[in-house]
Amino acid sequence: PLANYVWNDASTNPDITISSADTVSLILTQNGCQYFDTIVVDYTVPFQPNLISDTMLCPGQSFQIAFSNNYSFLWSNNSTDSSLVIDSPGLYWVEINDHGCIVIDSISVQFYPDPTVNLGNDTVICNATALSLDVFQQNATYVWHNNSSASNYTATNTELIWVTLTDSNNCQVTDSIYVEKIDITLDLGPDLLLCDGDVVELNALQPFMANYQWQDNSYSSSYSITSAGQYFVTVSSSICQSSDTVNVDYINLIPDFTGDSAICYGSTIAFTNLSQISSNDYIQSYLWEFGDLQSSSAENPIHLYNAAGQYDVSLTITSSFGCSARITANNYVQVYAVPEASFIYQTENTDAIEPLIYFESTSPNSDNWFWKINNVPVAATENFTYDFDAFSSGYQYVELIVTNDFGCSDTVTQYIKIDEATILYVPNAFTPFNAGNLNNTFKPIFTSGFEKQSYRFMIFNRWGEVIFESMDPEVGWDGTYGNKLCEMGVYVWYIEYMDDQSSETKTVNGTVTLIR
Numbered sequence: 001p002l003a004n005y006v007w008n009d010a011s012t013n014p015d016i017t018i019s020s021a022d023t024v025s026l027i028l029t030q031n032g033c034q035y036f037d038t039i040v041v042d043y044t045v046p047f048q049p050n051l052i053s054d055t056m057l058c059p060g061q062s063f064q065i066a067f068s069n070n071y072s073f074l075w076s077n078n079s080t081d082s083s084l085v086i087d088s089p090g091l092y093w094v095e096i097n098d099h100g101c102i103v104i105d106s107i108s109v110q111f112y113p114d115p116t117v118n119l120g121n122d123t124v125i126c127n128a129t130a131l132s133l134d135v136f137q138q139n140a141t142y143v144w145h146n147n148s149s150a151s152n153y154t155a156t157n158t159e160l161i162w163v164t165l166t167d168s169n170n171c172q173v174t175d176s177i178y179v180e181k182i183d184i185t186l187d188l189g190p191d192l193l194l195c196d197g198d199v200v201e202l203n204a205l206q207p208f209m210a211n212y213q214w215q216d217n218s219y220s221s222s223y224s225i226t227s228a229g230q231y232f233v234t235v236s237s238s239i240c241q242s243s244d245t246v247n248v249d250y251i252n253l254i255p256d257f258t259g260d261s262a263i264c265y266g267s268t269i270a271f272t273n274l275s276q277i278s279s280n281d282y283i284q285s286y287l288w289e290f291g292d293l294q295s296s297s298a299e300n301p302i303h304l305y306n307a308a309g310q311y312d313v314s315l316t317i318t319s320s321f322g323c324s325a326r327i328t329a330n331n332y333v334q335v336y337a338v339p340e341a342s343f344i345y346q347t348e349n350t351d352a353i354e355p356l357i358y359f360e361s362t363s364p365n366s367d368n369w370f371w372k373i374n375n376v377p378v379a380a381t382e383n384f385t386y387d388f389d390a391f392s393s394g395y396q397y398v399e400l401i402v403t404n405d406f407g408c409s410d411t412v413t414q415y416i417k418i419d420e421a422t423i424l425y426v427p428n429a430f431t432p433f434n435a436g437n438l439n440n441t442f443k444p445i446f447t448s449g450f451e452k453q454s455y456r457f458m459i460f461n462r463w464g465e466v467i468f469e470s471m472d473p474e475v476g477w478d479g480t481y482g483n484k485l486c487e488m489g490v491y492v493w494y495i496e497y498m499d500d501q502s503s504e505t506k507t508v509n510g511t512v513t514l515i516r
Helices: none
Strands: 003-007 022-030 033-041 053-056 063-066 074-077 082-086 090-098 101-111 123-126 131-133 141-144 154-155 159-166 171-181 193-194 200-205 211-214 220-226 229-235 239-251 262-264 266-272 284-288 300-306 311-320 326-338 341-347 356-361 368-373 377-378 384-386 394-403 409-418 452-458 466-470 489-499 505-514
Touching: 063 159, 082 090, 123 239, 154 159, 220 229, 341 409, 356 394, 377 384
Parallel strands: 053 101, 123 171, 193 239, 262 326
Antiparallel strands: 003 022, 022 033, 063 082, 074 090, 090 101, 131 154, 141 159, 159 171, 200 220, 211 229, 229 239, 266 300, 284 311, 311 326, 341 356, 356 384, 368 377, 368 394, 394 409, 452 466, 452 489, 489 505
């Protein structure tokens, strides 16, 4: 049956909407009967999740939606947790039961395309090379490991390089690359000019692991040079490689000489240099050592040895580059003693009447003798006697040449004086004033051997009286005394003179018969 309704707000509808907390009362009249009821309504404002608006995320990003635990939750993935981590694109919703009040909210999450940056693989750069890295993108920003904001970077050393790129969506991506700088420092040096016998070590060692290959396929980091040639090495490490070459030449010195090997004492030796040198240099100096503490720097010296014996001879040659070589010839020179020519002579009678002389060699170290007198060969024996021509007065030239078995010789000369003989002839009679005018003057006859200035000639009679005297050898006694012819008979004569060899004053006397 029909009823009448009167609510506390005076409304008469059979229902009432409650929108706030209140005490609600109703008077219902039906069939004349009234009914009354009252209800207290406690109104609760339900929780509003207020999820963020639909959003875009960068790859790799995520975010969490979290609520307090005062409510009951049901997520789109059937999770009942109070939070949800979103890391993939999709439509996400949540149903929240707040004491019976149900609230639903949703969010659409999408992801931007992956930002890209690629520095490449870890790499190696060699020596003076560099690695250029460029990550330019439109509307992007950059942060490098060194805080640079440029879009490019040039690597020149060993380092770890990274860059963070932020694209136009504000998404970031980072990449890194390790760059190793291998600096092969290789220098074998300039081309070499070496002295014969020199050994040089070429060193290609690097301060890191490296491989070495020389021209002969040897693999050491160093190489010993002992001969001329072209030497090269290749050093490699990873992708880096370097090569160097050096040309090596040697100066070849060959000392040599010649010269007389046997001489006589007093003779000189002319040494001749026969040394040779390679065309890449020249001989700058010479040092000769003759074995007698004497030396010379001449190229072709002449040397005199001061004593007999055997001598070593050495020659050292030095090039302009400073290379030297030496040769020694042991006992190269034999200096033979020279005979010393000398002689003595013994006289038996050295005047011009009978000049016979004995010659004797007194020459040591002699084996052969050759005698000359007045440049005429006279003997080839050690000793001999020579008879000079009669009346060969004066100086005679005597020469002795002696040699030994080694061909050494010596010569000595002497002048031998043969005295003039005092030749005096005194007649024993004369006839003054004879008709033929022969033998009419008495005087001694001298041929040589006296000094005329010292001459004195006297005649004595039987009583010792000087009846004639002359100081001139050419003037004789004519048999007179006081301008009168003397009587026939025997008279005494006296002669005084000086010997021109001994400078002695000599006297002779005798008798002469005057015949009429």
